[in-house]
Amino acid sequence: MILPKGLVSAGDPIDFVLPGHRVFLGCDRPLKLDCGVELSEFPVAYQAYGRLNKDGSNAILVCHALTGDQFMAESHPLTHKEGWWDLMVGPGKPLDTMHYFVLCVNVLGGCMGSAGPSEINPETGEAWGLSFPVITIADMVRAQAMLLDHLGIEKLFAVIGGSMGGMQVLEWAASFPQRVFAAVPIAAAAHHTAQNIAFHEVGRQAIMADPDWCGGEYWRYGKRPHRGLAVARMAAHITYLSEPKLHEKFGRRLQDREGLTYGFDADFQVESYLRHQGISFVERFDANSYLYITRAMDYFDMAARYGGGLANAFVDTPIRFCVISFTSDWLYPTVESRRIVHALNAVAANVSFAEIVSNGGHDAFLLDEPKFHRVLTGFLGGAAQHRGLPKTPTG
Amino acid sequence: MSAAYPKAMRADLQLIADMIEPGSRVLDVGCADGALLDYLVNEKGVDGRGIELGADGVNACVSAGLSVIQGDAETDLFDYPDHAFDYVVLSQTLQAMRAPKSTLEQLLRVGRHAIVSLPNFAHWRLRWHLVVSGRMPVNPTLPYEWYETPNIHLCTIRDFVILCRKMRVTIERSISLDRNGVPRRFGRSLYMVNLFGEQAVFLLRT
Incomplete structure (x- = not known):
C-alpha cells in the first residue's frame, strides 16, 4: 500500500509502504452512509496485536481519537514516535496482548489507509477530495462492524476508546448491543456541545483560509495547506491540555533567551511548544481528513437520534459499561460522562463510573495515569471473569 | 454463614449479607471500598452495583472488578427506574444524608426491599x-467530634421505627447489635433494644 495522496506533495517519494493490514469491504453489499451515499469496495486499514482465541471471545476493539490512527502500540510508520497507546497495549499492560486480541481500525474519513478524502475514488481514478461523502460517527462504526464480519469476529469482548473513540464506543453500544460484551467510553460525550463545535470551526476555517488548500484540491497542485492545518492543530491542542498542566509545563518561561525580544518570535516556551505541535502534526495528517472527521464529531448527538432521550439508546442493554472521566478535562468534562451514566442508570444498565483526579486535561487518557490504568485493568479483569475468559495467556 | 470467606466483614455488613437472597439484584448505596459488594457478588452470585461518593473508594471498587459509579446517592438515586433492584442497601449512611426521609423513599422506590443499618443514638x-460529661459522645461507632462529623441526622432505633410507621413502611426484619457485634432480634420491648442496641439493621419494604 502506498501513502495516501493527501500526504504526498510533489517531490516526496511515493513508494512508502504503509505497514499493517488493509482490506476492501462493501464488495457484496455497500455501506450505506447516513448522508445517503453508498460506499462500495472501500478500503479499511487496521492493526492487530495479540492472538484471537479459538472461540473468538477475546477480541478488544480500540477506537482511536480525531488525530489518532491504527498504529497505537508500535513505532509510528511516519513519525517513528511510539504509538499513542503504547502505555496501554502490550504484554503485561492494561490491554494485555498475552490475553486479548486487540484491534485498532483507521476510521472512515481518516488518512492512514481507510477510505477518506485522500484515497482514490474508484469511479474516477483520482483522489476523492471534497467529493468524498460527509461521514458520521455511526458510519465509522458500521465500517468497523463490516471489518469484524470480514474477520469472523461475531462479538467483541470489549470496545474501548477515548475522546472521539469514546463516541464510537457509545455508538457501538447503541447500534450493536449484541456484539459487545463490555464498553469503555473514556473522556467522551454523547453529543458535541456548541463550544466543541466552535473550536472545530476555528480549525476548519484555519485550513480553508490557507491559500495552499486550493479549494480542497491541493494535491493537484503539489501543495499542502501546512500553515492552516498547523494552526488548527495548535488551537485544538490547547483544548486537550489544562491550565494547571500548561502552567506546570511552561509557566511564563522564555524559550532559549534571557529576556523579551519585543517582537513576534516565539519568546515563550508555550509558543514554541505549540508551533512544534503544529509542525509535527502536518507531517502525518491530511487537511481534508481533518475537515471530515471534525465534522463527524460535530454531527454527533446520540439523544437526538433516539427521540431526545439518551437513555432510549440503551434500553435493555446487556453490556457492562465503564465510563471514565478526568477532573481537569474541560473539553469533554465530567458532567458529560455523568450524563451518560445517568442515562445508563435510567435503564438499570450495569455501569461503573470513575472520575480520575488528574491535571492532564483531556489528553490524560493518553498519559501515564496509574489510577486510570488500575481502574481499566480491574474493570477488564472483572468483565473477563464474567465472560468466562481463561486466566492463562492465549496461544 | 460465611466462615470460609477470607476477609472478615464488619458485623452489620454480615447481617445485611445474610438478609439477601442469592442471585438477586442489589444496589449498595455508599459502598465504600466494596467489601459487602465483593462478598455478595463472589459468594452469593448477586448481580451487584454500587454508588460511592469518594473517589478512592470508587477506584478501589472498579479496580477490583465491581460495578460501582462515583456519585451522590441523594441526587443519583432519582435516575433509576422503579424496582430496578431486589434490594437497595444503605449501611451506616442514612444519618449522613441531607434528607434522610426522601432518601428512604427513594431506596424503597428503586428496590423491592431496602436494607438500612444505622447507629443508635439512644x-x-x-x-x-x-x-455525666455533658459532651457529645465519641466512640467506635460514632468516631467523630461534633465539629467534624458527617453524621448530621443522627437518630435512635425508636425514632427510626416511628418514621417507618409514619411512612407506612413495613419492617420485615430488625436486628440490633451490641458493643461486641453480637446480633439480637428485636424482642417485645423496643425500650430495651433502644437502650442496649449500639446499632440496628432493618429489612424494609413498602
Missing part, C-alpha cells in the same frame, strides 16, 4: 456519656 453508653 444506646445507654451514649445517654450516660451525655448525662
Whole structure:
C-alpha cells in the first residue's frame, strides 16, 4: 500500500509502504452512509496485536481519537514516535496482548489507509477530495462492524476508546448491543456541545483560509495547506491540555533567551511548544481528513437520534459499561460522562463510573495515569471473569 | 454463614449479607471500598452495583472488578427506574444524608426491599456519656467530634421505627447489635433494644 495522496506533495517519494493490514469491504453489499451515499469496495486499514482465541471471545476493539490512527502500540510508520497507546497495549499492560486480541481500525474519513478524502475514488481514478461523502460517527462504526464480519469476529469482548473513540464506543453500544460484551467510553460525550463545535470551526476555517488548500484540491497542485492545518492543530491542542498542566509545563518561561525580544518570535516556551505541535502534526495528517472527521464529531448527538432521550439508546442493554472521566478535562468534562451514566442508570444498565483526579486535561487518557490504568485493568479483569475468559495467556 | 470467606466483614455488613437472597439484584448505596459488594457478588452470585461518593473508594471498587459509579446517592438515586433492584442497601449512611426521609423513599422506590443499618443514638453508653460529661459522645461507632462529623441526622432505633410507621413502611426484619457485634432480634420491648442496641439493621419494604 502506498501513502495516501493527501500526504504526498510533489517531490516526496511515493513508494512508502504503509505497514499493517488493509482490506476492501462493501464488495457484496455497500455501506450505506447516513448522508445517503453508498460506499462500495472501500478500503479499511487496521492493526492487530495479540492472538484471537479459538472461540473468538477475546477480541478488544480500540477506537482511536480525531488525530489518532491504527498504529497505537508500535513505532509510528511516519513519525517513528511510539504509538499513542503504547502505555496501554502490550504484554503485561492494561490491554494485555498475552490475553486479548486487540484491534485498532483507521476510521472512515481518516488518512492512514481507510477510505477518506485522500484515497482514490474508484469511479474516477483520482483522489476523492471534497467529493468524498460527509461521514458520521455511526458510519465509522458500521465500517468497523463490516471489518469484524470480514474477520469472523461475531462479538467483541470489549470496545474501548477515548475522546472521539469514546463516541464510537457509545455508538457501538447503541447500534450493536449484541456484539459487545463490555464498553469503555473514556473522556467522551454523547453529543458535541456548541463550544466543541466552535473550536472545530476555528480549525476548519484555519485550513480553508490557507491559500495552499486550493479549494480542497491541493494535491493537484503539489501543495499542502501546512500553515492552516498547523494552526488548527495548535488551537485544538490547547483544548486537550489544562491550565494547571500548561502552567506546570511552561509557566511564563522564555524559550532559549534571557529576556523579551519585543517582537513576534516565539519568546515563550508555550509558543514554541505549540508551533512544534503544529509542525509535527502536518507531517502525518491530511487537511481534508481533518475537515471530515471534525465534522463527524460535530454531527454527533446520540439523544437526538433516539427521540431526545439518551437513555432510549440503551434500553435493555446487556453490556457492562465503564465510563471514565478526568477532573481537569474541560473539553469533554465530567458532567458529560455523568450524563451518560445517568442515562445508563435510567435503564438499570450495569455501569461503573470513575472520575480520575488528574491535571492532564483531556489528553490524560493518553498519559501515564496509574489510577486510570488500575481502574481499566480491574474493570477488564472483572468483565473477563464474567465472560468466562481463561486466566492463562492465549496461544 | 460465611466462615470460609477470607476477609472478615464488619458485623452489620454480615447481617445485611445474610438478609439477601442469592442471585438477586442489589444496589449498595455508599459502598465504600466494596467489601459487602465483593462478598455478595463472589459468594452469593448477586448481580451487584454500587454508588460511592469518594473517589478512592470508587477506584478501589472498579479496580477490583465491581460495578460501582462515583456519585451522590441523594441526587443519583432519582435516575433509576422503579424496582430496578431486589434490594437497595444503605449501611451506616442514612444519618449522613441531607434528607434522610426522601432518601428512604427513594431506596424503597428503586428496590423491592431496602436494607438500612444505622447507629443508635439512644444506646445507654451514649445517654450516660451525655448525662455525666455533658459532651457529645465519641466512640467506635460514632468516631467523630461534633465539629467534624458527617453524621448530621443522627437518630435512635425508636425514632427510626416511628418514621417507618409514619411512612407506612413495613419492617420485615430488625436486628440490633451490641458493643461486641453480637446480633439480637428485636424482642417485645423496643425500650430495651433502644437502650442496649449500639446499632440496628432493618429489612424494609413498602
